[in-house]
Ligand code: FES
């Protein structure tokens with residue numbers, strides 16, 4: 532009989548499978564996977580009937596080691612005296628794994644926008660860390676999300692985005708409804724202990740706030756009815772939700788286009804760059820700086836959100852072209868989502884970690900519908916925006932290489948401007964040490 536004594540880390544069980552007549556096998560099962568599989572124990576003669584859980588001292592040491600890295604940043608030290616997190620936070624593979632578990636697999640994560648799943652049968656897929664997901668609307672238009680993994684031999688099921696009436700696995704043809712139910716398992720005659728209703732796609736919790744789709748990968752978080760409930764709003768945005776609702780939930784905006792960039796830097800380098808309170812703008816984005824009144828720049832820090840604001844200024848050189856409008860708002864929603872509202876534009880930047888020194892940034896552009904046919908304005912705006920992105924990519928990749936150099940360990944904060952960045956690092960510390 533299986534006995535679970537204790538996990539070896541917050542994320543893993545060390546499992547010794549004892550099959551006396553055959554072999555003993557020691558494996559480490561991530562807690563997330565273990566929990567997903569546990570219910571099958573009663574349904575499958577071959578699963579988990581003969582193992583005991585024992586401790587693994589080497590894994591315990593690993594967890595202690597990575598906690599030592601976490602503690603190399605001290606959030607108690609005021610910004611005026613504080614050192615920034617050490618370079619290991621931006622380079623170490625075990626630190627990166629801890630981030631996936633503690634930062635990205637907890638709480639709400641922005642993954643897309645509502646226009647991607649406007650009607651029944653629309654879907655989109657994505658990946659965060661090791662989690663492959665699909666978000667869709669079922670036959671009745673109900674919002675759903677699942678792990679995008681076939682229950683037969685784990686093939687990824689859906690790809691890209693679009694419209695489908697069911698998901699057919701490209702490997703052996705098992706077919707699932709958009710409500711996740713297994714509709715057809717091909718060529719399984721003779722199979723025993725197989726209950727179709729237990730072989731549906733593994734669900735995820737999904738919600739909508741304003742124009743954004745959110746997922747929650749936490750264990751034990753069973754899917755709930757689609758909602759725009761205060762709960763989601765409070766958990767995701769806290770007390771910043773009022774100001775963000777007022778500026779961002781705007782029915783005159785509609786999706787225009789998506790630009791994606793793969794950047795050779797840790798995901799936090801991109802976030803740090805966003806969170807320096809406009810510090811780098813006059814040096815690195817001279818074109819952008821000419822359209823902003825940088826002396827008006829201000830930052831406000833909320834629970835898990837920081838908002839930077841700046842007044843716009845019409846450029847003398849282009850009096851008939853005003854991309855930024857009179858007020859720009861840059862909101863950072865911890866851990867990796869940026870919402871930028873300026874003039875007739877809203878754009879979002881989703882920073883997807885791809886490894887310790889690589890990330891992908893997905894830019895989605897939304898525009899006031901009244902301008903959707905103004906090709907000249909759109910082209911000039913996107914060209915200006917692209918210029919800023921390219922400038923930022925060069926900065927971020929240079930920072931990553933500097934971080935990896937033996938010359939660098941920790942940096943300092945410019946206290947009057949870099950509060951949002953310090954706040955971000957303190958939130959990371961809190962997540963990673965708990
Ligand atoms: S892996 Fe999907 S049907 Fe075989």
Ligand SMILES: [Fe+2]
Pocket residue numbers: 804811816919923
């Ligand atoms: Fe920048």
